[in-house]
Amino acid sequence: MNNPQPIDVQWAWAPYQPSAKAPWDLRRVGHLYRRAAFGANWDELQSGLRKNPQQCLDELLQGGPDGPDWPESIGKGNVGPQIPAWWLKRCLETRNPLREKLAIFWHNHFATSDAKVNNAGYMLGMIKLLQRHALGNFAELLQEISLDPAMMVWLDTNTSKKGMPNENYARELMELFSLGIGHYTEQDIREAARAFTGYEIKNGRGLLNAAQHDDTAKSLLGKTGRFKAEDIVNLCLDQKCCAEYIALRLFRFFISESLTPEPQLIQPLADEFRNSGYNIRQLVERMLRSNLFFSDHAIRTRVKSPVDYAVGIIRALEGNVSALALAGALEGLGQRLGYPPSVKGWDGGQAWLNGQTLLFRQNLALALSSTEDDRFKSRTDPARLVRKHRHDSGEQPVQFYLQLFLQDDVPAGTRERLTDYLAKARQQTPPVYWTAEQSADHPLRAVCHLVLTLPEFQLD
C-alpha cells in the first residue's frame, strides 16, 4: 500500500534489458509465463531461459492456435453450467494463452452472470465478443458490449422504456466499465439512462425500437444533445479519465495488486492508450516489455486467481483432467467463470484468500498431486513427470518441483525441510498392501504436494 520511494516513471516503462541487477533468470521467465500465460511447464521454462526476453514476449504476443471451439450445443441446449468447464478446457489447451487470459480479464471487467441472464447462447455470444476484442480496440468493445444481448438482460436495458427509464446499465457503464466512481454525477446517470431507453433484443441482437426511445435532449458530462446509446458510450470514451481508468485496471492485472501507483506513473500509458484510439494490444505490450514488469515491484505482488492457480498446476504437471470436475472444484475456490458474484466481478487480490478458500486450494493441490482423488485420478501425476524429466533420484525431485513451481523462490530452510522429508518418507515402511510402484511414487507425489502448499505458491 505504501510506496516508500516514488518509482522513476522513465525507468518504469522503458523496455527491459537484462542486466547484472536484473538478469534474465528462471525467476523472471517464470514470472513472464505466469502473467502473460497460465504458467510455464518444464520445457517452456528451460527454453525460455535460452531465448531472450524479447523473443519470449514476441511469441506470447503472437500466440498460437486457440483452445477448442465452443460447442454450439451449449447455447442451443441452454446449458449454462457447461460454460465454466468449457472455458477451463480452453485455458488448459490453448496455445494462445495471453488472449484467453485477457478474455477472462474483460469478463471480470464487464462482469455478467448467467445466474440472471439465464441464456447460455447470449452468454457465449458475449464471451466470444470478449475473446475477439481481448487484444483489440477498447472503444469498439465498449460500443458492442453496450448492446450485447447478455448485457442487455443482465443490466435491464431490454426493459427500459421512455418515460420510465431503468438506470442499471447507465450507472455501471460509468462506474465500472469506463470512468470509475467520482467522475460523473447522479444526474449524469439519470440523463444517460434516458438515452438507453427503447433498446430491445431482436433475433439475438440489440436493436432500437424508436417508439419506446426517449428522443428528447439529454445533458450530461458537459454536453447536450438528443443522444442515443452510441452517443453516450462515445461521451464516456471522450472523457480523459476513461483511458486512465482502464490503464489502471490493466496495471493491477499485469503489474501489481500491492502497489498503488501514483497518477504520474499511469499517465504516460493512459495518454498513449487514448492517442492510439484505445488499442489494447499496444498498451498490454508496453506493460509486459517494461522494466517495471520485470522488477520486484511486480514479481509475486498479486494473489493467483483460482483459474491461474489450478490451470497453472495442471499445465506444469503436463496433465489432462476433466474440465467439468475442475470447474466444480474451482467453485469452492471462489471463481466460476460465467458466474461472477456481481457486476463488479471478482474483487481479486487478497479477497481470493480467506480461511475456507485457502483450505480448498490446499485440498485441490492434494487432489491433483496424489492420484487417489476420484475426480482427477492419475491424469496429473507428479511422479510420472519427475521421472519423465529424469530428476527422480536423490534430492533431485525437491529441486525439480521447486524450480518448476516456484523457480527456487523459497527460503533455504524450506528447501532443507523438504529434502529431509523426502529422505525420511522414502525410508518409512509403507502399508503392506501398497505395490512397490506405489511405495516408490508416494514420496515423490507427497513432496510435490508440499511444494504446492507453500505460501509463495499462492502468489502470482
Added chain:
Amino acid sequence: MFNRRDFLKSTGLVAWGALAPGYLTKTACAAGNSYGPGGKDTILVMLQLTGGNDGLNTVIPYGDPLYAKYRPTIKIGKDQIKKVDDHVGLHPALDGFARLLEQQALCIVQGVGYPNPSQSHFRSMDIWQAASMAETLTEGWIGKALKQNAAPAFHLAGANEPAPLALAGAPMRAPSVTSLNDFQLKLAAATGGESKMQKAIIEGAAKANENAPEMLEFVKKTAINTYESSKRLQEIGKNYQPKVPYPQSALGNRFKLAAQLIDADLGARVYYLSIDGFDTHSGQGGVNGAHANLLREVGDAVAAFYQDMAQRGHGERVMIATFSEFGRRAKENGSRGTDHGSGAPMFLIGGRVKAGLVGAHPSLEKLEAGNLKHAIDFRSVYAGILESWLGVQATDVLGGTYEKATILKG
C-alpha cells in the same frame, strides 16, 4: 464444553507459542479481559442484505396513499400487510419477523442512512462496512471494534463470497467458513509419522517472517489463522440437533452453522452472514416474486435461529442486526422494479432489543431526488451496538461521536 480459554488453548495460542506471531499472543491476553457494560459474552450476528434492499416494500407505510401511487405494479395490498401500527406494517413474506415482534424480540429502526448517500452498490457497501467516508477504506467497523476487545469472529460464507471489509483489521483474521466438513486440511501420508512431518512443513512455512513482502505476509497470516481455526472446528460435535426446524435454504443452513458454533462456545463474539440478490431493478414482484422470496428466506432463517438460540438459553446473548447498502427509489421504474435509492430500515432481533419501531417512516412526500430521506444515521445504530451490546468505545471505531440509538429494552 469448551470455553474461551479452551479455544485459545486449542487454537494453539498457548501451546503454539513458538509459532504464533505477536499479534496472536497479544490477542490471547486481551481476550481474558471482561467486557464493558451490557457487553459480557454478548454475540452479534450481522446479516448483510446485498444489492440494496427495497425498504419501502419491506416496512410499508400502508396508511399513506402515495405508497400505492408510487408503486402501481409492485405495491402490497393493505389487507396483506403484517401491521405493526396503524401507519406501517411488514411485507407478508416477513411472517417470521411478525412472529418475533409478537415475542417482543424485533426492533425496527426506520429511515436509516447517511448524508449525501452514494448510490453505487460498491461504494455504499464499503461505507456501511467501514463506517467511514474516507476515499480509501481498508478496515471495517467490526474489525476495529475487535481491536478494542479481541475475540474470535467468523464469516459464514456462501460460495463465491469473499471475506467482508467489515471484519478487516481484526487482530486475528476472521476465517470464512462454508461448512465444517470442508474446513479441514487434507493430507495423504503412508504413516502417522509422515502425516506429522507434512503438517510440520505446511504449518512451519506459514510462520511469520519479519522481512517478508506485504503479499507474502498476508498469505502467511491467513494460513496460520486458518490452520489453527480448522483444528478447533474439527473438535466440536458434528451432529448439531436444532431445537426448531430451520428452513431449507442457503441462508437457513448458514444460520444453523452459526447456532452450532455459538452452542459449542468458541468465545466468538461476532458472526457475519450475507444474502445476495436484492438489486431488484426489474421484475421485483409484489406479494410474491423475487423480492418476496428473499424476504421470506431472511425472515424464516432469522426466526428459526432466534428460536433455536432462545430454547438453548442464548436468547438474551444474541442480537442479529440486518442492513443493506441502500434502499431503493420511491417510485418504481418501467421494468416493474426499482432503481437505487437511499434511506431504509434496519432490523435488530434478540431477547433484549427494544421491541417495535424506532424512528418514523421517511416521508413519501418530501423526497430527495426521488429517494426517501434518512433520519437516523447508521453510525448511531452502530454506536448503540458497539457500546450497549459489545461494550466497545464507539468514538474510536466510528471516527467521530454519534448519538447512540436506543436499541435495547429499558
